[in-house]
Amino acid sequence: MFFKTKYPYRLLTPGPVPLHPEVQQVLAEPMIHHRTPEFERCLRSVCERLKDTFSTQEPVFIHASTGTGAMESAIVNTLSPGDKVLCIISGKFGERWAQMCKIFGIEVVAHNVEWGHAVKSEDISRILRAQPDIKAVFTQACETSTATVHPIRELSTLVRERSDTILIVDGITAVGAMELDMDQWGIDVVIGGSQKAFMLPTGLSFIAVSHKARRFIERSRLPKFYFDLKLEQKAMAKGETHFSTVVPLIRALDVSLNFLTGEAKKRTLSRIEKLAAATRAAAPALGLSVYSKAPSPSVTALVVPEGIDSQKLRDHIEEKYNMTLMGGQDQLKGKILRIGHLGYITNDDMFALFDILYQSLHDFEYGGLKKSGREEAQAILKKHLAK
Amino acid sequence: MFFKTKYPYRLLTPGPVPLHPEVQQVLAEPMIHHRTPEFERCLRSVCERLKDTFSTQEPVFIHASTGTGAMESAIVNTLSPGDKVLCIISGKFGERWAQMCKIFGIEVVAHNVEWGHAVKSEDISRILRAQPDIKAVFTQACETSTATVHPIRELSTLVRERSDTILIVDGITAVGAMELDMDQWGIDVVIGGSQKAFMLPTGLSFIAVSHKARRFIERSRLPKFYFDLKLEQKAMAKGETHFSTVVPLIRALDVSLNFLTGEAKKRTLSRIEKLAAATRAAAPALGLSVYSKAPSPSVTALVVPEGIDSQKLRDHIEEKYNMTLMGGQDQLKGKILRIGHLGYITNDDMFALFDILYQSLHDFEYGGLKKSGREEAQAILKKHLAK
Numbered sequence: 001m002f003f004k005t006k007y008p009y010r011l012l013t014p015g016p017v018p019l020h021p022e023v024q025q026v027l028a029e030p031m032i033h034h035r036t037p038e039f040e041r042c043l044r045s046v047c048e049r050l051k052d053t054f055s056t057q058e059p060v061f062i063h064a065s066t067g068t069g070a071m072e073s074a075i076v077n078t079l080s081p082g083d084k085v086l087c088i089i090s091g092k093f094g095e096r097w098a099q100m101c102k103i104f105g106i107e108v109v110a111h112n113v114e115w116g117h118a119v120k121s122e123d124i125s126r127i128l129r130a131q132p133d134i135k136a137v138f139t140q141a142c143e144t145s146t147a148t149v150h151p152i153r154e155l156s157t158l159v160r161e162r163s164d165t166i167l168i169v170d171g172i173t174a175v176g177a178m179e180l181d182m183d184q185w186g187i188d189v190v191i192g193g194s195q196k197a198f199m200l201p202t203g204l205s206f207i208a209v210s211h212k213a214r215r216f217i218e219r220s221r222l223p224k225f226y227f228d229l230k231l232e233q234k235a236m237a238k239g240e241t242h243f244s245t246v247v248p249l250i251r252a253l254d255v256s257l258n259f260l261t262g263e264a265k266k267r268t269l270s271r272i273e274k275l276a277a278a279t280r281a282a283a284p285a286l287g288l289s290v291y292s293k294a295p296s297p298s299v300t301a302l303v304v305p306e307g308i309d310s311q312k313l314r315d316h317i318e319e320k321y322n323m324t325l326m327g328g329q330d331q332l333k334g335k336i337l338r339i340g341h342l343g344y345i346t347n348d349d350m351f352a353l354f355d356i357l358y359q360s361l362h363d364f365e366y367g368g369l370k371k372s373g374r375e376e377a378q379a380i381l382k383k384h385l386a387k
Numbered sequence: 388m389f390f391k392t393k394y395p396y397r398l399l400t401p402g403p404v405p406l407h408p409e410v411q412q413v414l415a416e417p418m419i420h421h422r423t424p425e426f427e428r429c430l431r432s433v434c435e436r437l438k439d440t441f442s443t444q445e446p447v448f449i450h451a452s453t454g455t456g457a458m459e460s461a462i463v464n465t466l467s468p469g470d471k472v473l474c475i476i477s478g479k480f481g482e483r484w485a486q487m488c489k490i491f492g493i494e495v496v497a498h499n500v501e502w503g504h505a506v507k508s509e510d511i512s513r514i515l516r517a518q519p520d521i522k523a524v525f526t527q528a529c530e531t532s533t534a535t536v537h538p539i540r541e542l543s544t545l546v547r548e549r550s551d552t553i554l555i556v557d558g559i560t561a562v563g564a565m566e567l568d569m570d571q572w573g574i575d576v577v578i579g580g581s582q583k584a585f586m587l588p589t590g591l592s593f594i595a596v597s598h599k600a601r602r603f604i605e606r607s608r609l610p611k612f613y614f615d616l617k618l619e620q621k622a623m624a625k626g627e628t629h630f631s632t633v634v635p636l637i638r639a640l641d642v643s644l645n646f647l648t649g650e651a652k653k654r655t656l657s658r659i660e661k662l663a664a665a666t667r668a669a670a671p672a673l674g675l676s677v678y679s680k681a682p683s684p685s686v687t688a689l690v691v692p693e694g695i696d697s698q699k700l701r702d703h704i705e706e707k708y709n710m711t712l713m714g715g716q717d718q719l720k721g722k723i724l725r726i727g728h729l730g731y732i733t734n735d736d737m738f739a740l741f742d743i744l745y746q747s748l749h750d751f752e753y754g755g756l757k758k759s760g761r762e763e764a765q766a767i768l769k770k771h772l773a774k
Contacts, residue, residue, distance in 0.1 A: 009417065016418050016634060027635060028415035030396065031403050031588060031730075033711045064590060065613065066451050066630045072613045100612045195631065201418060203451060203590045203633040225487045226452065226459045227613075243453045244582065246590040246633070247403060248414060324420045343418075 007322040007356075010349050014144050014173055014299035014326065016195040016202055017343025020259070023199055026252040034247055040239045046253050047236065050206060052261040054175060054190055056182040060208040061232045064246050067172040067193030070205035071100060073227035074168050074189050078136065078213055080221040081105035085136040086127060088119050091145035092329050093170060097138040104222055109134065115331060116146045116301075118294035121154035128158060128165070135216075136166050141174030141190075145329050147301035147338060148292040149178065153185045160186035166213050172196055175206070176260045177272050177298040177342055188213040194249060197268070197298070199256045199343045203246045273297040275341040275350065278384035282354055285376035286361060287368045291336050301328070301336045308364050309334045316363065321356040347385045354381060394709040394743075397736050401531050401560055401686035401713065403582040403589055404730025407646070410586055413639040421634055427626045433641050434623065437593060439648040441562060441577055443569040447595040448619045451633050454559040454580030457592035458487060460614035461555050461576050465523060465600055467608040468492035472523040473514060475506050478532035479716050480557060484525040491609055496521065502718060503533045503688075505681035508541035515545060515552070522603075523553050528561035528577075532716050534688035534725060535679040536565065540572050547573035553600050559583055562593070563647045564659050564685040564729055575600040581636060584655070584685070586643045586730045590633045660684040662728040665737060665771035672763035673744055674755045678723050688715070688723045695751055696721045703750065708743040734772045741768060 011018050019027075032039055050060040063069050079085070083106050087098040090113035098108050111127060113119045119139065128134060137159055142149050152169055159167040166188035174180050175190060176197030182190050187210070194204035209217065209229065217229055225231075226243070235242040259268050276297040280290050283302050291301035304310040311327040311334050318324050328336040339353065354377040361369050370376070398405050406414075419426055437447040450456050466472070470493050474485040477500035485495045498514060500506045506526065515521060524546055529536050539556055546554040553575035561567050562577060563584030569577050574597070581591035596604065596616065604616055612618075613630070622629040646655050663684040667677050670689050678688035691697040698714040698721050705711050715723040726740065741764040748756050757763070 009419070011418055011420060013420050016420060016631070019418050024415045024417065028411045030411065031398055031406050032396070033398060033400050033403060034589070036705065036711055064451070064453050065456070066632070068630045069452070069613050103612050104610050201633055201635045202421070202631045203636070223491050225490050226456050243455045244403070244589045245453070246588055248588045249590070318423065324423055 010323040010352060012323060012325055012339050012345065012349060012353055014196070014338060014340035015193070015342065017199060017340060018345060019201070020199050020256060020344045022255050023252045026255050027248045029248065029251065032247060034244050035240070039247060042251055042254050043241065044239050046250055046257065049257045049261050053257060053265065054182055054192070054206070054208040055180060055184065056208050058183070058208055058210050059233065059236060060206055061229055061236065062241060062245065063205045063207070063227060064203065064243065065205045066202050067191065067205050068096070069227065070191035070193065070207045071096065071170060073207050073229065074191055075100055075104055075106065076220070076222040076224040076227055077229045078166065078168070078189065078216040078220055079104070079106055080219070082107065083135045084109060084131070084133050085138060086111060086124070086134050088113060088124070088137070088139040088150065090117065090119060090148060090150070091115055091140070091143035093140050093143055093145060097170065101138070116148055116292045118148060119150050121151055121158060124155060125158050128162065134165055136168050138168050140170045141180055142178065142296040142298055144173045144299055146292055146332070147296045147299045148294050149296045152180060152187065156185040156187050166216055173296070173298045173342070176265070176268065178269065178296070182208060182210070194253065197260065197342045198253060199259070200249055200252050203249045204253065272341050274384065274387060275345060276300055278350060278381050279339055279341070281384055282377040282380040285370070285373045285380060286354070286357055287366065287373070288357070298340065298342050300339050300341065302339065303336055305366055305368055308366060310337050313337065313360055313364060317356055317360050320363070321360065323353070323356055350381055350385060351378060354378060397710040397739060399710060399712055399726050399732065399736065399740055401583070401725060401727035402580070402729065404586060404727060405732060406588070407586050407643060407731045409642050410639045413642050414635045416635065416638065419634060421631050422627070426634060429638055429641050430628065431626045433637055433644065436644045436648045440644060440652065441569055441579070441593070441595040442567065442571065443595050445570070445595055445597050446620065446623060447593055448616055448623065449628060449632065450592045450594070450614060451590065451630065452592045453589050454578065454592050455483070456614065457578035457580065457594045458483065458557060460594050460616065461578055462487055462491050462493065463607070463609040463611040463614055464616045465553065465555070465576065465603040465607055466491070466493055467606070469494065470522045471496065471518070471520050472525060473498060473511070473521050475500060475511070475524070475526040475537065477504065477506060477535060477537070478502055478527070478530035480527050480530055480532060484557065488525065503535055503679045505535060506537050508538055508545060511542060512545050515549065521552055523555050525555050527557045528567055529565065529683040529685055531560045531686055533679055533719070534683045534686045535681050536683045539567060539574065543572040543574050553603055560683070560685045560729070563652070563655065565656065565683070569595060581640065584647065584729045585640060586646070587636055587639050590636050591640065659728050661771065661774060662732060662737065663687055665768050666726055666728070668771055669741055669764040669767040672757070672760045672767060673741070673748060674753065674760070675744070685727065685729050687726050687728065689726065690723055692753055692755055695753060697724050700724065700747055700751060704743055704747050707750070708747065710740070710743055737768055737772060738765060741765060
């Protein structure tokens with residue numbers, strides 16, 4: 001643990017997230033080779049079950065990379081130099097889509113949305129009608145930097161009626177954490193990352209690809225090798241990954257998918273929503289307000305009171321109380337705290353979180369802090385978590 | 388384990404390799420965030436110590452990918468479309484260099500070397516003199532598919548005197564397993580992978596870059612994002628990786644580097660060489676001969692007797708004896724067995740290996756098998772391993 005304190009270490013960021021004890025155990029197992037019957041059985045099981053988690057019958061490919069690798073994969077596999085795309089930019093990760101597309105020679109139509117707000121689908125409808133040559137719409141399902149969700153279902157409806165446009169959704173903090181019904185809604189590409197709802201360390205990324213998107217893959221002319229999905233598709237037919245893969249993470253995924261498939265998936269989603277709702281409800285008791293106008297279940301951004309620097313607050317919380325939260329980035333630097341609701345988070349973690357928030361605001365001599373705030377917050381949490 | 392046999396599972400492939408027990412333990416530790424003082428200390432330690440392992444004072448960058456990711460990184464960071472390069476092709480991984488370069492729009496001069504043979508540096512000298520516009524020479528230090536080493540020191544001498552050519556070495560099965568003196572010899576780019584001498588699972592790759600190569604990086608015009616070393620260089624200055632990274636593998640690397648730095652590195656190299664020498668010496672007692680004319684310390688390729696299919700033999704060994712070895716690829720399919728010498732391999736594993744090889748050849752009714760072969764092989768091993 002970080003510091004010699006009486007506080008046990010708690011990780012409450014929107015990824016990486018606390019690991020389930022069963023996952024930890026699997027990570028420590030002796031190594032096996034990735035070209036063995038045992039591992040191939042495990043990989044087949046994982047690939048099959050990932051479909052349930054991604055709400056799709058389409059293939060879900062696995063890269064040995066961070067989520068950004070899957071973002072690159074989505075671009076280089078579906079597009080060609082000079083293609084025009086629309087990027088919805090409402091935070092750091094929307095900016096990343098646009099930045100990456102430009103690097104790969106894609107013409108970007110940037111649609112900027114005020115941070116903390118969901119995109120308006122009528123704006124997207126208007127842009128798409130005006131520019132029929134837009135080949136792809138890039139968005140986040142949840143923009144992690146602002147803890148805001150976009151109306152993916154509405155966006156899908158707009159895109160699915162166009163034969164030559166696909167919807168590419170960064171679902172890194174959404175898959176396994178909120179409803180994102182790929183096949184039903186008609187999303188073409190959904191990407192995910194192992195260190196989020198999958199409750200694993202960073203190291204695997206996922207990319208689910210619709211039939212329509214596979215046509216784009218066939219004609220894409222951007223150079224690729226490490227992220228080449230055509231190579232992965234051939235390998236998948238043989239029950240393999242094309243390159244070697246992160247064996248312990250695949251085996252651990254086979255465990256964590258127990259919580260992200262079938263009936264258990266519903267329970268996980270509602271647990272995550274419950275943690276988010278409890279956080280939103282308890283925060284005002286400490287003078288903290290919810291930043292987003294369309295708050296996400298996977299992560300909550302709380303605005304800290306005027307006069308307090310949220311970055312200093314989070315550092316203090318880490319140093320004194322042994323708990324890691326995230327601050328804000330760019331225009332939100334110093335202004336917000338971000339609290340994750342994914343992974344193996346207990347009720348005890350939640351009570352500790354608000355206790356530590358109270359203590360820390362007290363340490364910062366926040367004048368607006370109500371003496372009763374501590375008990376109020378705990379009571380609100382208790383009520384919400386008991387539901 | 389794979390099968391219900393009385394044999395404990397043993398992994399003797401040239402990667403992934405058996406994990407050191409201390410490494411396994413670290414992999415199971417609770418997750419911490421990658422932007423925390425504790426992790427940054429660990430990352431700084433790892434980056435500093437990797438230099439010792441890579442025999443360099445130059446920066447060693449870390450990607451969250453397999454070794455192939457680092458191969459792609461070496462290409463897309465140093466070259467521009469239309470550049471001409473020389474690829475030394477003496478097996479599957481040399482072929483991969485050439486294939487990847489072509490995909491990224493690089494003009495490839497292919498120098499094919501008979502499989503199992505080391506490249507002749509005079510041939511490379513001749514090609515380089517005839518084609519002064521060659522920007523890079525790509526080679527393997529150890530071609531894993533044939534278990535053969537190339538004379539990297541000689542190649543370095545040829546390339547270092549040219550101001551506008553760099554030597555790019557795939558050291559995936561070489562770094563930490565054999566002498567590869569990057570700075571002293573003047574190698575420009577060396578890549579490595581976590582699942583080899585580093586005794587970790589697959590999931591991290593490494594790329595060490597000389598001052599000369601960094602000039603190439605400055606002018607490279609190939610598009611890149613996930614593998615962009617300029618982004619990594621900026622992050623490294625702050626003690627970070629640009630994207631999130633595989634936290635448990637970095638922490639485990641900090642343990643495994645205890646065996647790959649300082650005096651321990653010498654002991655590890657000599658241990659690996661001892662295992663290889665013992666394997667080469669004992670094999671003939673069972674009618675197996677060494678395939679390579681320039682055998683590697685990290686992996687040994689053994690030719691199986693006429694009439695036996697090595698692929699069937701390796702499957703039999705896995706199914707009946709719970710031990711994973713590798714067979715041959717392409718022109719060597721069915722002809723060789725490949726045995727790895729990297730990772731946490733005990734003397735007991737070596738005795739078991741030859742016992743199981745004997746038993747399996749017996750199961751296959753190999754007529755040339757001497758009854759005394761079993762004891763002879765064990766005696767030879769014993770002599771070599773006692774050294």
